[in-house]
Amino acid sequence: VAGHYRILVTGSRSWTDIDAIWQAFTLAAGRCPPEHVITLVNGQCDPIDPQLGEYVPWMRAVHMPRPQKYALPGLDWLAAQVAAESGWRLEFHPAAAGSGPRGPILRNVEMVHTRPDECLAFAGACTITGCRKPPRGLRHPTHGTQHCGLLAHTTGIPTTWWPGPGLAGWFTRKQHLTQGRNSPPCPQQLPHVDGVTLTHPGDGLLW
Numbered sequence: 471v472a473g474h475y476r477i478l479v480t481g482s483r484s485w486t487d488i489d490a491i492w493q494a495f496t497l498a499a500g501r502c503p504p505e506h507v508i509t510l511v512n513g514q515c516d517p518i519d520p521q522l523g524e525y526v527p528w529m530r531a532v533h534m535p536r537p538q539k540y541a542l543p544g545l546d547w548l549a550a551q552v553a554a555e556s557g558w559r560l561e562f563h564p565a566a567a568g569s570g571p572r573g574p575i576l577r578n579v580e581m582v583h584t585r586p587d588e589c590l591a592f593a594g595a596c597t598i599t600g601c602r603k604p605p606r607g608l609r610h611p612t613h614g615t616q617h618c619g620l621l622a623h624t625t626g627i628p629t630t631w632w633p634g635p636g637l638a639g640w641f642t643r644k645q646h647l648t649q650g651r652n653s654p655p656c657p658q659q660l661p662h663v664d665g666v667t668l669t670h671p672g673d674g675l676l677w
């Protein structure tokens with residue numbers, strides 16, 4: 471092993487787009503120098519039960535069957551599953567217990583200060599009714615993702631944004647931010663998960 475390539479992920483807790491994660495990870499793996507071990511730097515936010523709308527404790531979710539795991543929304547959670555299946559290492563930075571609403575923000579600062587080699591920000595749209603966060607009248611990414619991704623970007627860590635639906639206007643406003651592009655289509659299929667078909671966009675870097 472010649473070294474370590476650490477990839478920070480941040481994203482919305484309602485994130486479900488597994489295909490975007492595969493695309494982003496394939497492209498990121500292509501930027502990793504040869505003979506390096508890839509580590510996913512992850513805030514370990516609990517996934518959501520899509521039926522109940524409640525958080526599922528991470529340590530309970532890890533014992534679920536694979537199809538059930540992939541049916542739980544949450545970017546940290548889904549990214550960890552894809553990384554583990556890709557043979558990447560996992561580095562977790564959960565928010566400190568009892569740290570209140572500032573906990574996740576302080577945790578984001580901690581993760582960025584570990585100087586990851588790059589950051590992938592999977593931005594879903596904020597769904598807070600009447601949210602007053604500027605710019606007014608423009609749909610914007612969920613706040614934690616916005617904080618972590620913009621902090622990484624302004625700290626000089628190469629950051630790629632993967633916008634979810636409804637955020638084209640925000641990203642047009644933020645033209646200096648790098649957006650992920652779709653890879654060329656590839657016929658290769660990832661192992662099928664019941665109810666979820668993972669199509670691999672790349673050249674088999676991850677498998």
Ligand SMILES: [Zn+2]
Binds near residue numbers: 601602603612
């Ligand atoms: Zn908002």
